[in-house]
Amino acid sequence: YAQYQNQPPQHTRSAPVCIPSKPLHGRRSTLHLALTYLENKDSYVRMLFTDFSSAFNTIIPQQLINKLNLLGLNTSLSNWILDFLTGRPQSVRVGCNTSSTTTLSTGAPQGCVLSLLLSTLLTHDCTAKFSSNHIIKFADDTTVVGLISNNDETHYREEAAQLAEWCGANNLSLNVSKTKEVVMDFRRNSVDHPLLTLDSSAVERVSSIKFLGVHITEDLTWTTNTMSLSKKAQQHLHFLCRLKRASLPPPILTTFYRETIESVLTSCITVWYGNCTAADCKTLQWTVNTAAKIIGTPLPSLLDILLSPAIRKTLQEHQSPLCKTAQQLFPPGCETPQF
Template sequence: MLSTLEDWTKTLDHGGNIDVVYFDFAKAFDKVPFNELISKLANIGFHPRIVNWIKNFITGRSFQVKINESFSQSYPVTSGVPQGGVLSPILFIIYTSQIPALVSQYGVSCKMFADDIKIYKNISRNDDHAAFQAAIRAIWDWSIEWKLPLLCAKTKLFHLGRSEGKHVCYLGEGRLCSTDTIQDLGFTLNTNLSFDEHCHIIARKADHTVHNILRSLSTKSATHLLLAYKSYVRPILEYGATVFSPKSKRSVLRLEAVQNSFTRTLWIRLHGYDYANIPPASIRNRIFQTPFLNIRRSKYDLVMAYKIICGKVKPPINKSYTVSPSCTGGDSFKIKFQTAKSSLRSSFFTLGAGSASLKLSKKYVLPCSLAQYKRLVDRFLKESS
């Protein structure tokens, strides 16, 4: 997701227009044909024993339907990989692995995660749109050849950039529906690439989870309640934090309000309804050892930037950072990155985390160990707050 947004924000920063298509396969995991999948595994070069093991794993299955205490007769499973199986997403990725190479010949980028597939291209002239349409057609033809049908009604066109740059795209004989909001790997995106709506959605979900925890657990044990909060609530607020990390004050406060509400209720449960003596959020956070969420997100950004700079992220997405050895004694290496022309690009992870990493590298000699770096980040953020 970071790699995708890196491409998009960089293109938009230079005044480009981007067309994106999110493909939806009809019952993706259930439609993968056995023979074609086994053939692909063999052609890729898997050992015959592994191919036979996978063949035995996915074939020879049957299913029944249960209603109350009655069962239908048994029917054979004729296609598909088991839903919920550990191997299933990997097998689906292998089955669709031709798609990126298929569209790259048209200058179109492709990003895949299991059955979530999207393609995109910078559209600056009519030839670009024709190439993009040809890539869509190539995927349509591939889906027919490999018996993995696409749903035109659920395949969406997503446009980024100037409204006058919008084009019409077709999948098969049907015109693709355009949308201004899309769900991408759990993130809510709009055409402005603003994550304000996403922050509102996850904050509302986290509020609901906090309510359920406090209603279900009548204990006055701060340890147990904090453990429940850290296990069930904070992951909702921090999933993909490096991707959506909000910059608007409204979204930052909305996310922070979830934790503030929880610690306030926890304090009341422990000490009673003495509203005059309820300490402010900063003191409650220190007492309960729940740092402000924006500080935690800053740590995630710095750690991710360090991983990218050091080449610890696969596939590498460090195209925006230029790293060179330092000739001075203050830092171990120098970080350079292009300045942004737009607020969208300047607020994106690459520049925000890069700028913070630059400040950190000027203040401390950066260690080689990731564990050491994390401790250094904690120290840096504590001194900065």
């Protein structure tokens, strides 16, 4: 692999694709599209959150290689990837028992860094057909955002049908029973929206959904998300009390707090904290204050963490090393403003 990685690929132009380089970018892109469009008159947004059955296990290596060749990837590197994906021995070991070895020539190894990149490249041609729709992808999570006006859902429904056809042509099984839809309509004279149908099955409409770790609701409030984070963080206060009773020093207690409680409360904080209500902020801060009393030392508030230099630096997407690296992986024509 080392002898091939420095060879420049022969780029070919491809259709625009919106693939965030990090989960945070995916959440912000989705919400930004919705919030910006909802400012228009007589408009609403429908979001389709798809679910694939064993997406990484259904990759056909030769089909992937054909797409890599169309993207202009070096032939030697393509052959190396094909060799990596085919003829893989696999067995299962539980304790002292080991199963017989099975050779696999489909799918990509779970937990492999390369598998995530290959899955992204495999779906690079899954793009929106209409300008009023946007397809946002991160790993095997694919979201269709339909920007609708004047109750005309023709393009959105055609986009969803085209996505289902694309999945069938690329050996991806669309799990309609786990696919959900959220409708964001703040118009005074809003009408009942007909259910979306995929593969002759109706897609369930929900009032909230957990998307890349963040609860998104149809009314675009963050109470559901903050209550979920608060409940999860408060469960760890019990263990903090147990450590306090064991006479552990404050530095160790503070480290435990930051790893198990603060990390939960600040998960994707740049996405939702700015629009939280005073009641939601108070609920979250209660957990911080309780932990500070247990430890016996002051702890930074969530607002202080949000305004810290480290968090502000993450907001500078154009300076993110991961973002720059991701941009170098795609040929010209694959970048979009959401990227």
